[in-house]
Amino acid sequence: MNEIQNVSLIGLGAIGAAYASRLYDLDPTCIRVVADDERIARYQTRPVVVNGRGYEFTYVSPRADTEAADLVIIAVKYDGLAQALVDIRRHVGPDTIILSLLNGISSEEMIAQIYGEKNLLYAMCVAIDAVRNDSAVAFSSIGRICFGELKNETYSRNVQLVKELFDRAEIPYEIPVDMQRTMWWKFMINVGVNQTSAVLRAPYGVFQTVDEAHELMARAMQEVILISERAGIHLTQADLQAFDAILADLAPDGKTSMLQDIEAGRKTEVEYLAGKVRELGKQYGVATPVNDMLYPLIRAIEAMNA
Numbered sequence: 283m284n285e286i287q288n289v290s291l292i293g294l295g296a297i298g299a300a301y302a303s304r305l306y307d308l309d310p311t312c313i314r315v316v317a318d319d320e321r322i323a324r325y326q327t328r329p330v331v332v333n334g335r336g337y338e339f340t341y342v343s344p345r346a347d348t349e350a351a352d353l354v355i356i357a358v359k360y361d362g363l364a365q366a367l368v369d370i371r372r373h374v375g376p377d378t379i380i381l382s383l384l385n386g387i388s389s390e391e392m393i394a395q396i397y398g399e400k401n402l403l404y405a406m407c408v409a410i411d412a413v414r415n416d417s418a419v420a421f422s423s424i425g426r427i428c429f430g431e432l433k434n435e436t437y438s439r440n441v442q443l444v445k446e447l448f449d450r451a452e453i454p455y456e457i458p459v460d461m462q463r464t465m466w467w468k469f470m471i472n473v474g475v476n477q478t479s480a481v482l483r484a485p486y487g488v489f490q491t492v493d494e495a496h497e498l499m500a501r502a503m504q505e506v507i508l509i510s511e512r513a514g515i516h517l518t519q520a521d522l523q524a525f526d527a528i529l530a531d532l533a534p535d536g537k538t539s540m541l542q543d544i545e546a547g548r549k550t551e552v553e554y555l556a557g558k559v560r561e562l563g564k565q566y567g568v569a570t571p572v573n574d575m576l577y578p579l580i581r582a583i584e585a586m587n588a
């Protein structure tokens with residue numbers, strides 16, 4: 283493969299649709315969306331609209347015979363990940379690069395268990411404020427995709443190929459030297475702002491203006507910083523402040539993905555945020571009282587929503 287020519291994406295939600303639209307704008311034939319028959323029927327009846335423009339993607343059923351993709355992008359949530367990993371089976375060949383945009387630090391491990399680590403890149407997106415309302419996705423900032431191997435002092439062939447694709451599609455990106463640390467930094471952010479926004483039902487504006495909301499968010503993040511020290515990742519207060527700079531630029535009425543889940547009555551990703559913090563806290567002997575409280579609170583809100 284000299285360049286990435288065909289991309290398969292699974293998960294046409296807030297994040298998936300935002301980045302799929304950029305690939306479609308580059309070349310409508312370079313992107314296929316993997317979806318079961320029920321979803322395909324829905325997308326064909328009500329095409330996905332991104333920032334006011336309708337997109338008629340090429341949809342492929344997981345059962346359809348198809349050639350392997352050069353790149354598979356996974357943009358489902360954790361509750362859909364196990365099924366998505368089955369559904370992409372026919373799109374993954376020996377050279378297919380796999381990139382997961384899920385939050386948290388668990389999805390790559392789950393993907394590697396099935397598809398191995400050879401062509402798996404680490405990834406996450408940040409500073410995107412995409413909101414999904416049924417089939418309509420809107421964002422004022424597309425943010426950037428941070429991706430790479432765990433370490434990127436030099437770029438591997440796969441990193442170079444994805445970099446070139448993102449350049450062509452005008453998808454903003456960053457290739458951190460220490461991708462593992464960057465994944466933990468994003469994990470810290472989501473543990474803080476996603477979970478407290480879900481409990482408080484607070485859009486970003488609340489964290490920009492109400493000190494107590496910001497403090498609650500920061501206290502949840504501190505527990506990740508403490509664990510990261512023991513795990514050899516070494517997040518610092520400067521990492522927390524780096525998120526404040528991002529937060530200041532997010533639309534005040536924008537909402538985290540977890541708040542969107544709560545409002546839509548969907549399952550959240552709490553097991554992979556507070557749940558993971560509690561697991562790591564036990565492993566490294568770090569107390570996690572804030573996440574111990576957030577976990578049952580969010581599970582209770584989910585149950586009340588069901």
Ligand SMILES: NC(=O)C1=CN([C@@H]2O[C@H](COP(=O)(O)OP(=O)(O)OC[C@H]3O[C@@H](n4cnc5c(N)ncnc54)[C@H](OP(=O)(O)O)[C@@H]3O)[C@@H](O)[C@H]2O)C=CC1
Binds near residue numbers: 293363408539
């Ligand atoms: N929203 C945001 O601003 C941000 C989100 N993230 C992270 O990105 C990930 C995706 O989040 P987000 O885009 O908000 O989630 P959404 O719920 O908006 O989108 C997930 C999409 O995946 C689809 N899906 C699930 N399973 C399958 C399957 N087997 N086949 C085909 N499609 C499937 C869902 O379809 P259906 O609706 O039909 O079930 C839905 O359209 C999460 O881990 C989130 O934490 C990261 C940064 C920002």
Ligand SMILES: CC(C)(CO)C(=O)C(=O)O
Binds near residue numbers: 385407409539
């Ligand atoms: C960082 C943030 C809050 C927005 O990009 C996010 O990752 C999310 O909403 O899940």
